């Protein structure tokens with residue numbers, strides 16, 4: 186018998202007592218979250234998209250700022266994508282923000298600024314998958330829609346003792362099936378929220394609070410003492426170390442920023458001139474090569490190139506050491522276009538920047554505020570091959 190087959194069959198699960206215990210627990214222990222104040226599909230949608238890959242604590246201030254600026258679909262649809270990205274800056278996974286903006290425009294143009302009250306129609310919208318559609322449909326409209334996200338995946342897998350990988354097609358099918366079966370006949374929204382809250386606060390990834398868990402009598406993992414083995418852990422991808430370069434090119438008091446293009450990392454955000462070395466220079470400390478490359482990529486005659494700062498940051502499985510430099514141009518025609526702008530440090534705050542670019546921007550702003558540090562920072566200049 187496989188592990189999957191050994192998991193509890195649907196007919197053996199004590200649904201009635203589970204629902205009763207969960208409802209009772211939720212009355213006293215449910216989380217008070219700002220997006221739950223009203224059964225508003227717009228608030229549910231924004232919060233659920235923000236919560237993907239992000240913790241509740243990190244999301245709350247972003248959610249409040251976003252709702253203050255864009256209180257409804259119409260204001261969001263009317264905004265520039267750049268402003269939406271600026272408010273999203275720091276949350277990461279920027280395709281979420283771009284999709285939110287696209288969806289707002291679709292809903293205003295084609296659905297009279299209303300969310301469809303239908304699971305299939307919701308899933309046709311950019312960035313809305315089965316889980317988010319289920320959350321909007323059940324939390325805001327009370328429709329009978331199941332949910333399965335990180336917290337409920339872990340909870341369901343433990344409840345039914347599902348020992349195989351829950352991320353496979355078979356695993357997903359089994360857990361979605363359970364998510365449907367566990368739903369009560371009424372009050373679907375609060376019930377789904379209770380499931381998520383139990384997963385987030387009691388049935389936690391590490392050291393779940395089984396001794397005080399309201400549904401432990403229904404739980405296969407608890408009865409077999411398997412809560413540390415279930416769910417099967419996802420294999421972590423190996424970390425790859427890479428070096429990249431960023432160059433803050435200035436002309437007078439202004440710096441050159443480029444818009445990241447569709448298909449690039451951080452598409453739609455602005456960045457300093459940034460590039461990866463080819464394989465032959467991957468581990469190189471050859472700064473003269475880097476200087477030549479910076480001049481070639483900008484098409485500008487660069488007068489000098491000076492170390493600015495070096496720091497590490499991570500993007501998916503890459504740990505990037507970013508070596509940042511400052512370069513001044515000999516002469517440049519400063520023409521701003523849709524994809525290139527020359528801005529002063531005071532204007533950095535007006536544009537959405539990638540996290541590393543924001544770090545460089547803050548450094549430049551500080552240097553401007555304390556000119557002594559500029560002189561110190563620029564002491565070791567590197568000659569540039571034009």
Ligand code: SF4
Nearest residue numbers: 388393395398404407
């Ligand atoms: S008994 Fe433990 S493993 Fe089972 S649902 Fe409760 S917290 Fe999770």
